[in-house]
Amino acid sequence: xxxxxxxxxxxxxxxxxxxxxxxxxxxxxxxxxxxxxxxxxxxxxxxxxxxxxxxxxxxxxxxxxxxxxxxxxxxxxxxxxxxxxxxxxxxxxxxxxxxxxxxxxxxxxxxxxxxxxxxxxxxxxxxxxxxxxxxxxxxxxxxxxxxxxxxxxxxxxxxxxxxxxxxxxxxxxxxxxxxxxxxxxxxxxxxxxxxxxxxxxxxxxxxxxxxxxxxxxxxxxxxxxxxxxxxxxxxxxxxxxxxxxxxxxxxxxxxxxxxxxxxxxxxxxxxxxxxxxxxxxxxxxxxxxxxxxxxxxxxxxxxxxxxxxxxxxxx
Amino acid sequence: xxxxxxxxxxxxxxxxxxxxxxxxxxxxxxxxxxxxxxxxxxxxxxxxxxxxxxxxxxxxxxxxxxxxxxxxxxxxxxxxxxxxxxxxxxxxxxxxxxxxxxxxxxxxxxxxxxxxxxxxxxxxxxxxxxxxxxxxxxxxxxxxxxxxxxxxxxxxxxxxxxxxxxxxxxxxxxxxxxxxxxxxxxxxxxxxxxxxxxxxxxxxxxxxxxxxxxxxxxxxxxxxxxxxxxxxxxxxxxxxxxxxxxxxxxxx
Numbered sequence: 001x002x003x004x005x006x007x008x009x010x011x012x013x014x015x016x017x018x019x020x021x022x023x024x025x026x027x028x029x030x031x032x033x034x035x036x037x038x039x040x041x042x043x044x045x046x047x048x049x050x051x052x053x054x055x056x057x058x059x060x061x062x063x064x065x066x067x068x069x070x071x072x073x074x075x076x077x078x079x080x081x082x083x084x085x086x087x088x089x090x091x092x093x094x095x096x097x098x099x100x101x102x103x104x105x106x107x108x109x110x111x112x113x114x115x116x117x118x119x120x121x122x123x124x125x126x127x128x129x130x131x132x133x134x135x136x137x138x139x140x141x142x143x144x145x146x147x148x149x150x151x152x153x154x155x156x157x158x159x160x161x162x163x164x165x166x167x168x169x170x171x172x173x174x175x176x177x178x179x180x181x182x183x184x185x186x187x188x189x190x191x192x193x194x195x196x197x198x199x200x201x202x203x204x205x206x207x208x209x210x211x212x213x214x215x216x217x218x219x220x221x222x223x224x225x226x227x228x229x230x231x232x233x234x235x236x237x238x239x240x241x242x243x244x245x246x247x248x249x250x251x252x253x254x255x256x257x258x259x260x261x262x263x264x265x266x267x268x269x270x271x272x273x274x275x276x277x278x279x280x281x282x283x284x285x286x287x288x289x290x291x292x293x294x295x296x297x298x299x300x301x302x303x304x305x306x307x308x309x310x311x312x313x314x315x
Numbered sequence: 316x317x318x319x320x321x322x323x324x325x326x327x328x329x330x331x332x333x334x335x336x337x338x339x340x341x342x343x344x345x346x347x348x349x350x351x352x353x354x355x356x357x358x359x360x361x362x363x364x365x366x367x368x369x370x371x372x373x374x375x376x377x378x379x380x381x382x383x384x385x386x387x388x389x390x391x392x393x394x395x396x397x398x399x400x401x402x403x404x405x406x407x408x409x410x411x412x413x414x415x416x417x418x419x420x421x422x423x424x425x426x427x428x429x430x431x432x433x434x435x436x437x438x439x440x441x442x443x444x445x446x447x448x449x450x451x452x453x454x455x456x457x458x459x460x461x462x463x464x465x466x467x468x469x470x471x472x473x474x475x476x477x478x479x480x481x482x483x484x485x486x487x488x489x490x491x492x493x494x495x496x497x498x499x500x501x502x503x504x505x506x507x508x509x510x511x512x513x514x515x516x517x518x519x520x521x522x523x524x525x526x527x528x529x530x531x532x533x534x535x536x537x538x539x540x541x542x543x544x545x546x547x548x549x550x551x552x553x554x555x556x557x558x559x560x561x562x563x564x565x566x567x
Contacts, residue, residue, distance in 0.1 A: 001437070044505055063431015063451020070428055071409035074317045080434055081409035121565045137403065137514050138440045206511065208379075212334075213522055214390055218382030223389060226336070226375035229368050232445045236436065305511065306442035309394060 001139065002239040003299035011129055012158070012291045014087075015151065017050030019159020020166075021094055022122040023180070024258050028097070028107040029115035031174070039102035039170040046162065048094065056086055079135055083128035090125055093117035110249035126155045133298075140202065140315060141302040146195045154257075154291055155186035160184045161261050161287045164268065165280040173272060178265045185265075185287075189258040192294070196250060199301060204314035211308035222311050236306035257290025316407045318416035319401070325494030327419045327458055328398050328473070330502055334526045338378050338391030346374040346395075346456070346479030353461045355426070359449035371445035371454040374477055381525075390525055393486070395477070396424050396443035396456035397510065397518030404435035404444060413453070420492070421460055426452045439516075440511050456528035463488075465555060468547040491519050 059065040074081040093114040100111035130151035133142040160181035167173040209215035264283040268276040351358040360370035374395040412429035429452040436444040454498035459475035507521035
């Protein structure tokens, strides 16, 4: 699949935003984070900024962005529509929670309820994003149960790395924040390794014989293409540039997205303070770069069954 | 509404006979001609006379080779929307622009409400949907909805443009939901089949397989007397050796 840059930016940016929002809400509700004005302002500005920036960028790849309001209507059947609806729903409790945190400096009573609603809708929104991909039967690399947990845990992990940086910047850092981030990184890593193992071992069940129904005559191969220049299908679904570099890119993801942030965060346990802030900043940059490569690879590794009509033997 | 109708009154669709399609592309050209002025109008071409001509066509004609030796054959293979009974292209649409008509099962895109998110084209296994870059909306086969019910056309012409154009009669149009229709009967008789049935989209359009042919071997020469195959490796002549040497020298 051709990686649309606006979609890669959207899913990674809003993923980190929802991850941070989820953690702020849960940890705020549990009283583990101080309901302090400036920390709250920075936290919600970053989380909601990443989410809103991502949502805005996702409209850039549309043919008619001015009609995007229509996308809220078909939540009964479409995961893309559900994602839009849930993303808007999330703004309500998170906005109220932010007002409580920033103006009234409290996360108790009604704000507490808002915190739990924010956490719930954050998870639901990221899950819907993942289901847009996981629901496509035409792309076996996406149509499997590992895609939603990978999206959820990567969102949590990138959000947790950001939270460490924020807590250090405001001098309220505590060791458990690193534990949460490392646990989330390890969970995401385990899921991603399992996903890559699935890609390496899965059986290719869709064949050109099944696509053409000509199995009875023997092996089927293309003779003449239907058109002499690449069409929309070849450009959108025939993208194969990164697949050749898949192994190397997976190593980059492994290093940047998981190992480097985990090691840098572990260093903070030994050396908090100014050095810790620097290490956390580096961890944020590494995990952001890594997750963008991860998302790019998710597209580039994905093969659409329509390629069976254009020379692929099995997918 | 992108939720599917529980059942459609009719199941209008095409039956494509792979036994007699000659791969002339007349159906594709006729489709483009009609639909660039019809419901999906226009089907824009970009760089039409340049190096990278592209733009939506609603019907594409592939040619495949199947099998080897005397049992092998060339099969010309028209590919367009199959107007599935379980079309994921409809259910994934976030706006309701993509829909399946309850009266006849035709799958359409409303070009006035499509936001051009392209998700429907991802959901279609058959490559039936092509994005129109100039208009920012998705285009697809309409089963010539603006022909088949068109009172301004003579009754004999109220069939899809591709069916009208086919010079060999390889394309049939009718109600596949009616077991007594001609198309249903021919599908039953010729064992018409679904493409990629394992995906569960339940296409309405059916393909009729090429007939198996009796191979007449009465005048085939015994193996020893057969002429060498054209593409068989043969010893190069002196001239070929020279050009081979020149090619290697110049390539270094």
